[in-house]
Amino acid sequence: MLGLLGDEWTLLVMQQSLLGATRFGDFKARLPVSNSVMTARLRALTDEGLLDRREYHTRPSRFEYPPTTRGRSLWPVLVSIWEWERRWVPDHATPLPRMQHLECGDECSPVVTCRACGSDVGAEDVVAHWGPSGSWSRSVPPSSTRRRSESAAAGLFPQTMSVMGNRWGFALLVAGLVGIRRFSDFQSQLGAPPGSVADRLSILTANEVFDAADNRYRPTEKGYALFAVVITALQWAQRWYEAPDGPAVVVEHPSCGHRFTAVLTCDRCRRALRGTTISVVSTPESD
CATH class of the missing domain: 1.10.10.10 (Winged helix-like DNA-binding domain superfamily/Winged helix DNA-binding domain)
Known part of the structure; x- marks a missing residue:
């Protein structure tokens, strides 16, 4: 993925x-x-x-x-990126358009909810552990993807690429979301070169995805908001790149006792969103 x-x-x-x-x-x-x-x-x-x-x-x-x-079926990932960039990244050359839910007619924001119990869910509400095919070594691609080019400066995803555009950046984000905090733990758990860990932590901190204090790196509110991108991308990957020996990651929702499956819902009418029911609102925001 x-x-x-x-x-x-x-x-x-x-x-x-x-x-x-x-x-x-x-x-x-x-x-x-x-x-x-x-x-x-x-x-x-x-x-x-x-x-x-x-x-x-x-x-x-x-x-x-x-x-x-x-x-x-990638639409939940793209919608989650769209919403995160729109809300948390102020330096777009042109403000990102808002979303409209065609079923209720309101402008909306997607909310991550649990398919089993219907409650809103964030990164701190779930517990993730490796499945039969999972490990850090198997989950980090063997080579880094290309850095974002200057020709894409007008693109829609300027800060998403600081996370997803580098194999160690995304791995560090996921590790932070599941509770890893110290530099040495990031390095040992991921098997990453110290220079790569330092480089990506500095970028995540500069983009206010992580906060650095007391020699620990914790996701900020902005960082935790990337949970929607992470979980929808994980679900897409495990649907279409199924490992013969079982899933790489198992996510549980302790509040309801079920495995967690994310569903994006409309924050206004609370109905589940579908890709065909989301439209672009092109009018720029007044604020």
Whole structure:
């Protein structure tokens, strides 16, 4: 999951795909990306089964790239990133649009709830432990994904990439959410080089995702708000990249005694959101 989604262009292409772009020209018109980068991302997303490749014109051959079921099911991750960036990242060149829930007609924010009991859930309300296929060594990709390029400065995810765009950044965030606090513990648990741990902790702290005090690193309120991104990404990954020997991570909700499955609900009407019932409110916020 990190190897695929830890790339800003991949996320932006999928975001535009779910907003209706299907053809090469559609993506190019919406994203400040070179032809070679776009071609590479479309090929990768097709190979991974997130986009389909269909010929719509012959002589010359031209293709469109509609999202597959696997690709469409990314919407909770993208919506969670959208909401986090909109709420917590003030330095967008253009303010991010708000969401509207078409079923109730209100502007809304997604809320993470428990499928079993319906209660609102945050990172501190669940307990996670390794499943049969899980370990830090198996959960960190073997190589780092590309850093966010300057050409993407107008992108929608400027700070998300500081976490998801680096294998150690995301791992450190998850480790912080489950209670690891000391530099030495981050290093020993993740098996990360000291320089990489120091670099990513400094970036997470500079972005106010972590707070550093008393030689400990704790997630801030902004950091804990990334729980929605982490849990939806985890659920997507475990649905589509199922390990033969069982899940990598098992998440429990002690309050209700069930395994935790996250459902995004509308904060106004409390009904479960669906990708097809979320619309963009383009009017800029007055505040």
